[in-house]
Amino acid sequence: MLQQLRDQTQSTGFKVLVVAIILVLTLFGFGATNVFLGGDPKVAQVGDFDITESVLNIETEREKRRILSQVGPDFDPNDIDRLLLQQSALSQLINRQVLYQTASDLGISVSMEEVNKQLLASPVYQVDGKFNEAVYRSQLQILGYQPVEFLNEYAGALSAEQLRNGVAEGVLVPDWEIAEAVRILEQRRDFAYLSLNVAAYAADAEVSNEEVEARYADDQALYMTPLTLDVEYVRLAVADLAGGLALEVGDDELRAMYEEDRAAASSADARDSAHILIQVNDAIDETAALKRITEIAERINQGEDFAQVAKETSEDLGSAEQGGSLGLAGKGVFEAPFEEALWNLTTIGQVSQPVRTAFGYHLIKLNNIIVTEYPSFENELPVLRDRVKTELAEEQYSDRLDQLERSAYDERFALSETAAELDLPVVQMSGITQDYSPTVADGSEPNASDLLLSNPDVLEALFSEEVLAGENSQMIQVSDTESVVVRVAQQYEPMEIALEEVTKEIQAQLRGEKGLAALEEAKLDAIAALAAGTGVSEVASSLGQRWVTLENVARVRGVENVPVEILQEAFRLPRPTAGEKSIGSADYEQGSALVVVTQVTPGDVNATTDTQLEQFRQIVGSRVERAEFIAFFQAAENSIGVVRPE
Secondary structure (H helix, E strand, O other): OHHHHHHHOOOOOHHHHHHHHHHHHHHHOHHHHHOOOOOOOEEEEEOOEEEEHHHHHHHHHHHHHHHHHHHOOOOOHHHOOHHHHHHHHHHHHHHHHHHHHHHHHOOOOOOHHHHHHHHHHOHHHEEOOEEOHHHHHHHHHHHOOOHHHHHHHHHHHHHHHHHHHHHHHOOOOOHHHHHHHHHHHOOEEEEEEEEEEHHHHHHHOOOOHHHHHHHHHHOHHHOEOOOEEEEEEEEEEHHHHHHOOOOOOOHHHHHHHHHHHHHHHHOOOEEEEEEEEEEOEOOEOHHHHHHHHHHHHHHHHOOOOHHHHHHHHOOOHHHHOOOOEEEEEOOOOOOHHHHHHHHHOOOOOOEOOOEEEOOEEEEEEEEEEEOOOOOOHHHHHHHHHHHHHHHHHHHHHHHHHHHHHHHHHHHOOOOHHHHHHHOOOOEEEEEEOOOOOOOOOOOOOOOHHHHHHOOHHHHHHHOOHHHHOOOOOOOEEEEOOEEEEEEEEEEEOOOEOOHHHHHHHHHHHHHHHHHHHHHHHHHHHHHHHHHOOOOHHHHHHHHOOOOEEEEEEEOOOOOOOOOHHHHHHHHHOOOOOOOOOEEEEEEEOOEEEEEEEEEEEOOOHHHOOHHHHHHHHHHHHHHHHHHHHHHHHHHHHHHHOEEOOO
16 A cells, blocks of 8 residues: 555645644644543653553554564564553654653653754655655554554654664763773783584494484384375365356346446546645734735736746745645545645646645645556456356355355264265375375475365364364365365374384484584593693694684674684683693584684774774773763653553
8 A cells, every 4th residue: 555655646735734733723722632531540750651551452552563563464463462562652652652751751842843844854755755655655554553542642752762872972982981991892802712513423323223223212202104084074164155056147237237347447547747836824824825826827828837836936845845746646645625726627727726625725736646547347357257156156155155054063973964965076085194285396396285284273183172073163264265175084193203204313313312422522622731731732633623713803893704702702711821732622614613812902093993983982981871871761750650550
């Protein structure tokens, strides 16, 4: 939907919307959206603001919509944990209210003019670098905001941002902190590491037949075939019903459908337009506004350029800079009087008479008409027939669902009568396990039965106690257009897998365990030898490996082809004393490694460039700002008073 709006509408005036919002604020104030929430159970309280169940539910739904708008249409909303989402929404509500109320107590506020300016400049609501009212409105709709409520929230967010900036401006970063950061972050180390590959130790491990047999006996439960089922099912689907229908709709009825569709498509034709707005408000009354717009119309009638006149006179600041351009838009974007007048213009370049809307008087210019091309009746005929079949099939499907459910329940231990009653086949499948999934070759698509029986709800039903006992399952709605009843025809109990079939698997498992144990023993012996003063070359020789030596390695830059776990261990080890070394080890994907640090060189603030110093100042400043703001926020929270749910 949002993308369609982006494609439809290129630019329009935000101030038109703001006028209506200010009117609501004038009549009701900022509390207008909470007028009807009385009597609602309270969940938490922040100062004088009650967070009720309704408020929390609204905020939770907004958070859900925000997540869904970011992850895309393929994401399943049911995967969102509602409880965690609600907890997150409550924390956000509390934190925002603490900031809003603290800003208010300190006299920090943002004017409506600044709110308007920030919204106009926000790239979130722009298309091709211009503010787009359709995008703005759709964003509000997606998040469930009324315009006045959103402006109130936006103003609060801006005041909270000013509060944060005020706290940040009071933060001072002393030079010694910069020097300490440079000393630590620009530190360089000389170290060496020696890799011990677990696969090499596993390859050298010997596994006897007796060990394989003992493991097979000890873990017998791991070497069993799964419970396997032969199943039967009866499936009711719209697609199957539609395929079996003999269409009895005549061409006259199909043509009527075609004409209706074509008329609907033509109503989606778009108009590229521009306008000039003279507002009616406290500063200018109806008569004066009409007089001004009439004078402007006369200038255009005498040949002046519409776009230039719009730049000079239009009070829609969002579009005036673009010569009054509103871009390309379909129906439903503008107010009814404006839309009617625009669609009554038939000639490119034609300008309307003054048009009155809730915002004032407009002159509307038609720049272009985009007509939707619609296919011929002959080309649409197969589509129309399929649609009629689908609609009839959907009606039959709805009527027969109850019949399927009732018949399968009555028959209970078979599906033959149910299938006969609904004129459906009983489909049989074998080899179904609890983790069943379709297996296909050559990249082909799985068949319908495979897909159906791998459905989690279907598998859960098949392996339920009642269905394993021989009963028919309850009717399972696989989708909006497909339902199924399943039963177990035959069970194959788990059986022991012969030792010969799993010998290689057990041998590999035992070798891996022995290899890991041998590696750990070798590593501990090597660390002990190094700690006792044995030379690094002698230790490497005893292990049949070579050290990789690295010098002057920076903490933050790393080294190509060196596992990050080894680098982290090299900078975790303590600084060695003169002539000594620090010894440690690091586990990583291929095994483990001995790590020896021989020298540590602290970062030198005097050897750091001005550009680097500025970067460090920003890093340290950000850290100090966060710490200061956390302390400030905790103090503000204590001062305002927050009551959270127990």
